[in-house]
Amino acid sequence: MAHKRTHEMGRGGVCTCPKCETKIPHKRGVPCIKTICPECGAKMLRVDSEHHKSFLNKKKK
Numbered sequence: 001m002a003h004k005r006t007h008e009m010g011r012g013g014v015c016t017c018p019k020c021e022t023k024i025p026h027k028r029g030v031p032c033i034k035t036i037c038p039e040c041g042a043k044m045l046r047v048d049s050e051h052h053k054s055f056l057n058k059k060k061k
């Protein structure tokens, strides 16, 4: 299986919670940022999205 990394945001995808790191499958038509974490109620981020990248960058520092 090829590990192809694209910037495509279309299909599949995972939403992750910046607070508790819960991951859930992204729901089609519902942006992760509008998805509420089932564990802690925070707004979720799409894995590999711009928001998620900047979140990870902030976390690193």
Ligand SMILES: [Zn+2]
Pocket: 017, 018, 019, 020, 021, 022, 037, 038, 039, 040, 041, 042
């Ligand atoms: Zn959470």
